[in-house]
Amino acid sequence: MQFTRRSFLIHGAQAAAGFSYASGLRLAQAQPFRQSANASERCLVVVQLTGGNDGLNCLVPWRQDGYFRARPSLALPPGELMRLDDDHGLHPALSSWRELYERGAMAIVRSVGLPEPNRSHFESMDSWHTAECKAPGTPASKRFTGWLGRLADRCTADEAGGLRSLVAMNVGGGMLPLSLRSERALIPSVDDPRSLGLAASTQHLARARAELLERGEARGELAYLRETAKASYSLAERMLVSAQSKPHVQYPGSALARRLQWIARWIESGLGARIFHVELSGFDTHARQVHAHRLLLEQLGPAIDAFQRDLRAAGVEQSVLSLVFSEFGRRVQENGSRGTDHGWAGPVFLLGPGVRPGLHGPALDLEHLVDGDLAARIDFRQCYAALERDWMHSPSGDAWPALELVQPS
């Protein structure tokens, strides 16, 4: 969705003296936005690795001979891995996650995937997005909403007084991913704070608008519109402030890092949005994987590391949990082009102090593949269920046995 990319409400130094809707609210209704640092308003950041991330070269079971047999050119030298424990190491490009691991802020769920392998990018990603799997050739489900969109709908349904504020955002330009399609909540795609800015306005016009929102008695629909308008202008103000505020740490220069940096600002400023989606694509490494995969992980690793350190310095780290996933893993055996083809299961990473740290799910077993693949032993929806039930406190009602991935609160 495109918003006008115009300059925002012109404040200047008068902002402090002027019309701050936040303090001007008189209603008994809930505040239109929350201070996320204090409240138990938890945030979920979903990082999508598009293309089918080679999980086996991210979480490496380096003790298993099968790894080296299957990947003569792709296997990573054990000495370069970031050691997690006696049997596992992370790709060296993710070595900046060492601190997260050591402080217990990282969980890795192994062997996650669809119940049956689906090697179509499109169908597989749709499944992850909608939390529904369909057998090829059968009619698509009625559900055109995504699991995050439904979560957003449930979150807005809980709000007292009927006011609905921004609850989820797709961070990055372009179309809203299916995972964020909702029935009610309007979820914008925002590339930077200017996307939710207001069209330019003169000083006295902005003041007149503020006064108009308070004139006389408003009831019913008019009252609802006024409250939303106030909350919206406040949101735009906060967006403006967030555009001007600086991160607490230095971020790397990638687009992913920039987007995570905005997310950190928005969480810190208590915008109210609690669900964020961001994407890193290019993981479909059919050929010459070593270099391509490393470049991608060199974006992912440091960006997430900076993000976590930024959240921590901002004092909001305990309210944020990040999920890193891909639509499928890749085949164990490398192909003839020094790459890998579409596989099945892969790891899911969960980052943040709220996780139950360590490795979850059954151990990787390269001696017992299914048709040459690491089989999915954990349905991805179990991970969703854990996040919905235990992290966001908003179970979906789907009956997936949740894993224990979140620290009890």
Next chain:
Amino acid sequence: MSADPLMPWIPGVDGPWDRDAARHLLVRAGIGPSRSEIAAAVDRGLAATLEALIHPTPSAHATDMPVEHVLARGSIDALAGWWMARLLSAQDPLGDRLWLLWHGHFATSNDKVNDPRAMHAQSELLRQGARGDFRQLVHSIARDPAMLIWLDGVHNRVGEPNENFARELLELFALGIGHYDENDIRELARCFTGWSVKGRQFEFLAEEHDQGTKAFLGRRSSFEGAKAIDIVLEQPACARHVARRLLREFVALPVDGAACESLASVLVQAQWRIDETLRVLLSSRLFFSPQARKSRIAAPVEMIVRSVRIVEASMAPDRAARAAASMGQALFRPPTVKGWDGGRAWIDTASWIARHNFLAELAGADGSSKDQLRCDLAAIAGGEDVAPETMAKNLVTALLGDNEARSDARGVLRSCMEVAQAATSKARARVDVATLALTSPEFQLT
């Protein structure tokens, strides 16, 4: 409210037939009347205006760009733009309003159908059947190829019934929850087996049809689809369901059981003709009551058409369609088969900003943007050189209506007058006043 809420409202007796009454009628029966259309309605009177809505004279100029042109592009966005152009030209306001209503009622999304031609064919079907016999509309839509794909009718076969269409027919289209049970859905689904699509046309596959006996809604026989639809439509709950839908759309007040019963009877007596039913509703005391005026939050498509037409700008229809999508109403892509919830569901902080920015851009449009959108406020304001207070009054009256008894309009007017006086030039003053009026919450209420 008196015993029968649908009792006729007598203009001049029960209330004045003035600009406010005319605006109220045109903004509900149509989508976005212009100033001149409102003035013409005041002159003509209620009865003649209603008649013109129900039976519009065909326009001397064909304003529709040939749709084939658009369909050849294969883009659903282009098709949305084409339909938006129709709404913006307002050749048939009631037809437009009803098309939008049925588009959201029999909500079908191109995200699954994936065929703009089929979506267009469905829309034409809805448009042509919009004001006539509702029963006929249901029969037509049940056989519509886009609908058959959307609700899996094409997969509904003897021995492997697919309940999707049957369920939505009962729950959403015709009866509403509480007037059928799961058995009814299952049995009804069997009646539609073999209804399929070939080459964008309805096709009945006799060998796929379940010829057995079905029992639902108290009836029992080897019904096939058309007869099954008749049985559904005969249920007393059906007329009430349609009545409720019409009340929600045109009156937009909390549900009134008495009004619903009354309108349901009107519908049946009118042989289920939507236009004659609306003639009664749109001339009733309920419709013209003070509570019913400006009680409805405009849907994005409505707000866009109304704002563009009231300032007499001409906006590229594709741009208008995209703006509606950014506000949560993408034509031909409703989020679910329930359509759009409407009302307060349209409004949250993100959509408010989208509406605000759209209207602010419209008010300030001076032809300098890429698509040369222009909004000539001087004419509406009464001229280039009128005094600020007069200018503000003229603009607010044009944009928001002028029932001065309403305190909300008075508040806007006062703010606009202050803004008019503070502006540095007359042109700036006009833009500021228009911006303030258009971006006010008051403007969102129709």
